[in-house]
């Protein structure tokens with residue numbers, strides 16, 4: 072267990088925060104190529120076997136980071152790791168872990184710290200999006216959604232921050248939220264929308280706690296991006312609603328994009344790369360809307 076300062080001893084944890092010196096470098100004079108590069112950094116991406124997580128891992132690898140891919144699906148995470156390592160010539164490891172389970176997250180974070188030599192970037196991407204009208208939503212759907220989408224973000228951030236602060240080097244935590252963190256785009260999403268509002272609020276609070284440790288925390292909020300998991304969840308939700316005699320609007324209502332198309336996983340991954348890199352050094356606590364203007 073890394074040695075941590077009691078909260079009260081952390082500079083900035085008191086009301087005098089504005090007078091304290093925070094350990095974020097001024098990178099004004101560094102060249103763009105350096106600011107965008109993650110060479111020498113160690114990054115962890117959760118839910119990285121497919122969808123947005125795999126696209127995010129791919130851009131972080133291209134930028135030079137060594138990586139640990141975490142997923143419930145060990146085989147798919149392993150093949151994603153092999154593919155990215157071959158394509159970008161960086162170290163990419165994988166491990167099976169459940170982000171909703173504290174012991175599992177601790178083991179994965181220990182593995183990253185031991186095998187990669189530390190953690191500089193942690194992306195809380197794993198998420199689930201079950202859909203059911205609230206009148207037929209079972210308790211288990213509510214609980215599991217909050218376990219993955221909210222507790223998973225808390226556990227990932229806590230374990231990342233403990234290890235980032237252990238050697239004093241700081242780092243960046245990026246939480247993949249959703250436009251559901253600020254609005255309701257579709258019926259049947261009470262659990263999901265609640266959990267993503269929680270994750271967005273937590274992003275602000277984590278930023279306040281972790282700034283004195285040199286750790287920035289940012290959210291990235293995608294709009295609807297077709298992925299394996301997303302399309303399956305939308306279909307299952309429509310079926311559950313139909314079985315309950317409730318008519319759901321067609322999928323197209325999710326596309327209110329100003330850019331004339333839906334987003335792709337790589338559209339989101341490039342925003343995450345910006346957040347994870349030194350280009351975004353001035354930012355912490357905010358959530359970047361990667362939504363093609365949907366929430367305007």
Ligand SMILES: NC(=O)c1ccc[n+]([C@@H]2O[C@H](COP(=O)([O-])OP(=O)(O)OC[C@H]3O[C@@H](n4cnc5c(N)ncnc54)[C@H](O)[C@@H]3O)[C@@H](O)[C@H]2O)c1
Nearest residue numbers: 118120122123142143169170197198249295296298300301
């Ligand atoms: N695709 C979208 O339209 C969209 C929009 C907004 C936000 N998001 C968010 O982006 C993230 C990724 O979404 P996606 O569309 O790529 O989903 P996806 O279902 O395609 O992929 C999610 C991955 O996370 C893994 N995972 C799920 N639960 C896990 C757990 N408990 N522990 C570890 N791994 C777990 C899955 O095995 C899967 O590989 C989620 O947080 C989601 O809420 C997605």
